[in-house]
Amino acid sequence: MAHVRAQIRDAVVTAVTGLGATVTKSRFFPNDASALPVFLVYTVNESVDVGQGSGAATMMRTLSVVIDASAQAAESALDDALDAFAVSIETAVGGNTFSGLALETRLVSTEMNTSTDGNKPLGTVRLMFDVIYRTIRTNPSTTV
Amino acid sequence: MVGSFIETDLASIFETAVFAVQMLYTPSGGSPVLVTGVFDNEDVEVDHGDSSFIQRSAKLTCPSSSVTGIAVNDVFQQLDFDDEGLISSSTTVVVDLGFITATAGSSEDYGTVSDVGYGYTVAFIKDDGTGVVEIYMEAA
Numbered sequence: 001m002a003h004v005r006a007q008i009r010d011a012v013v014t015a016v017t018g019l020g021a022t023v024t025k026s027r028f029f030p031n032d033a034s035a036l037p038v039f040l041v042y043t044v045n046e047s048v049d050v051g052q053g054s055g056a057a058t059m060m061r062t063l064s065v066v067i068d069a070s071a072q073a074a075e076s077a078l079d080d081a082l083d084a085f086a087v088s089i090e091t092a093v094g095g096n097t098f099s100g101l102a103l104e105t106r107l108v109s110t111e112m113n114t115s116t117d118g119n120k121p122l123g124t125v126r127l128m129f130d131v132i133y134r135t136i137r138t139n140p141s142t143t144v
Numbered sequence: 145m146v147g148s149f150i151e152t153d154l155a156s157i158f159e160t161a162v163f164a165v166q167m168l169y170t171p172s173g174g175s176p177v178l179v180t181g182v183f184d185n186e187d188v189e190v191d192h193g194d195s196s197f198i199q200r201s202a203k204l205t206c207p208s209s210s211v212t213g214i215a216v217n218d219v220f221q222q223l224d225f226d227d228e229g230l231i232s233s234s235t236t237v238v239v240d241l242g243f244i245t246a247t248a249g250s251s252e253d254y255g256t257v258s259d260v261g262y263g264y265t266v267a268f269i270k271d272d273g274t275g276v277v278e279i280y281m282e283a284a
Contacts, residue, residue, distance in 0.1 A: 027194050027195045030189055030196040030197055030198045031195065031196070031197045031198070032197070032198055033190070033197045033198060033199035033200070036197070040194075040195050042194070044194075066194070068192070068193075068194070068195050070192065070195065070197065074282075075267075075282075113192045113193060115190050115191075115192065116267065116268075116280075117188050117190045117199065117201060118188055118190055118197075118199030118200055118201045119185075119199070119200045119201055119202040119264070119267075119281055119282055119283040120199070120282060120283050121282070122190055122192075122197060122199060124192040124193070124195065126193065
């Protein structure tokens with residue numbers, strides 16, 4: 001069975017699918033701007049708090065999940081387009097426990113990035129969520 | 145105001161027989177005119193932190209004198225040379241798109257400009273101060 005981190009990543013992809021953009025878990029190769037809008041879902045880091053005393057067998061994990069929502073729009077409409085995606089994503093992901101995989105999911109930061117290097121203004125709103133989940137120390141594939 | 149020798153050089157640089165092309169330029173509230181320049185429409189990589197994008201970047205480089213008064217949101221349109229053909233002679237250049245006929249060096253009749261080709265609006269302009277302007281375009 002896959003690591004819970006991978007299961008959460010897949011669950012986030014499912015949660016944001018159907019919100020008006022192509023969803024992919026990859027961020028490694030450049031994306032074709034003609035295929036925008038796109039949501040890139042990936043995880044960047046995870047902190048672990050090892051349980052003490054009777055809970056020593058468990059690990060409380062806080063996973064940082066990033067969703068980059070990118071779109072092209074006219075200069076005057078780009079920020080609004082990105083914020084519209086932010087509304088959809090925050091609604092779908094914030095507070096979601098992904099069928100019991102997570103104990104809690106909360107938005108921790110939002111970052112806007114825009115550019116006019118190409119022939120259409122292009123922007124990305126980066127939403128970072130903390131997804132808190134717990135596993136047994138010897139089994140990272142199952143939540144408890 | 146640039147020296148006449150520079151104007152002469154620019155005429156060579158923007159020769160349509162080499163790299164330059166003609167585009168239909170329509171100033172806001174004005175009439176369409178043909179502008180000759182070097183049109184670049186290359187892919188560029190746009191970096192947005194962990195992610196990046198390949199995107200077209202359209203730019204026309206042309207003599208400043210051919211677009212005096214140019215402003216943001218003016219319109220440029222590509223001419224479809226492949227389908228309609230460009231006929232040139234020593235004295236005239238004729239672009240015939242069926243519904244538009246433009247003849248340099250003689251009277252011009254553009255007819256109704258409704259659909260010339262892929263359109264752009266001017267996003268921003270960089271004038272190098274020596275008679276050449278770079279016009280960065282936003283795809284329509």
